[in-house]
Amino acid sequence: MFERRRSRLREKIILITGANGEVGHGLIQQLYAMQETSDVVVIDLRGLDESLRSKVNRTIVGDILDTELINLLLNEYEIDMIIHLAALLSTHSEFNPETAHRVNVQGTINLLKLAIEQGKSRGYPVKFLFPSSIAVYGLPDLATKAQAGSINELQYLYPVTMYGCNKLYCEHLGRYYAQYYQQLSASTSIGVDFRCVRFPGLISAQTMPTGGTSDYAPEMLHAAVAGKPYACFVREDTRIPFMVMPDAVKSLLMLAEAPQENLNHYIYNVSSFSISAQEIADRIKAEFPDASITFEPHEARQSIVDTWPEDVDDRAARQEWGWSPDYDVDRSFNEYLIPIVRQMGKSG
Numbered sequence: 426m427f428e429r430r431r432s433r434l435r436e437k438i439i440l441i442t443g444a445n446g447e448v449g450h451g452l453i454q455q456l457y458a459m460q461e462t463s464d465v466v467v468i469d470l471r472g473l474d475e476s477l478r479s480k481v482n483r484t485i486v487g488d489i490l491d492t493e494l495i496n497l498l499l500n501e502y503e504i505d506m507i508i509h510l511a512a513l514l515s516t517h518s519e520f521n522p523e524t525a526h527r528v529n530v531q532g533t534i535n536l537l538k539l540a541i542e543q544g545k546s547r548g549y550p551v552k553f554l555f556p557s558s559i560a561v562y563g564l565p566d567l568a569t570k571a572q573a574g575s576i577n578e579l580q581y582l583y584p585v586t587m588y589g590c591n592k593l594y595c596e597h598l599g600r601y602y603a604q605y606y607q608q609l610s611a612s613t614s615i616g617v618d619f620r621c622v623r624f625p626g627l628i629s630a631q632t633m634p635t636g637g638t639s640d641y642a643p644e645m646l647h648a649a650v651a652g653k654p655y656a657c658f659v660r661e662d663t664r665i666p667f668m669v670m671p672d673a674v675k676s677l678l679m680l681a682e683a684p685q686e687n688l689n690h691y692i693y694n695v696s697s698f699s700i701s702a703q704e705i706a707d708r709i710k711a712e713f714p715d716a717s718i719t720f721e722p723h724e725a726r727q728s729i730v731d732t733w734p735e736d737v738d739d740r741a742a743r744q745e746w747g748w749s750p751d752y753d754v755d756r757s758f759n760e761y762l763i764p765i766v767r768q769m770g771k772s773g
Contacts, residue, residue, distance in 0.1 A: 443511030489532035529591035544615035560589035625666035630765035649716035661703035683746035697750035
């Protein structure tokens with residue numbers, strides 16, 4: 426009786442971890458525009474930028490490895506959905522692989538367990554949105570990469586970074602917690618409604634890059650606007666898929682809203698356009714003729730990007746939940762990236 430009463434009194438929320446990162450900023454702004462902010466609680470080690478604090482219900486400065494914090498969330502809130510963005514990104518993970526494993530894997534397990542317990546208390550699964558990455562792929566050489574072209578969710582899953590290994594393992598953990606959790610137990614588990622998008626390289630006009638191996642694209646643009654020279658750490662011919670932040674946020678929210686009966690997969694590729702580093706530089710120089718962009722490949726970072734596909738096949742997302750990007754390459758640069766970054770440069 427007490428448990429049922431406590432469940433009714435708990436506040437119903439959407440929980441966002443790692444909310445002060447690039448995707449979190451865009452997601453909070455979009456949820457605010459949808460007038461759902463009274464339901465949003467965010468967690469981040471650094472707190473939340475002051476400009477966004479009024480757009481959420483509560484900001485918790487905390488660590489997803491803190492089991493006391495996880496218990497507080499379990500007892501204080503009824504969680505409708507977890508959007509788990511917190512992670513140590515690819516470049517930083519290579520310098521601290523053991524720390525990356527703790528944050529990226531154990532942190533995810535803590536939140537999946539939280540979702541399981543929440544599901545038990547309310548009698549149906551919690552939605553668990555998980556952003557994965559192109560870093561889960563690992564093509565063996567450039568010849569294979571060129572021949573493979575656009576690859577699907579099941580091909581070439583041999584990551585060469587700790588971040589990629591963590592993300593791939595967490596995809597499997599999500600599938601396990603959704604379908605097989607405690608499968609030998611005498612009682613039936615509620616499970617988790619796990620849904621994952623595999624992002625390509627992400628480019629945001631409104632936040633500075635924070636340690637991703639694909640960050641040469643936004644770094645190039647921000648440097649041009651600031652009038653600073655930029656030495657790109659990959660070759661001119663390096664080609665991978667990209668997506669701008671509004672489409673990344675859109676894909677998460679579309680997948681969150683999709684009826685479960687329409688979903689035949691746990692993991693979905695999403696993408697918008699594929700472009701080479703030279704083509705990015707050419708577009709930026711067309712707008713900023715004085716931009717100084719050179720190419721000085723960093724051997725280790727280049728070798729990582731060379732294992733990622735030139736493009737990804739996102740037909741499953743398109744067919745099962747209607748995914749399509751709003752921004753192709755022209756709209757991404759001409760209507761989103763360049764105008765906003767230019768305006769930010771003027772105001773800064």
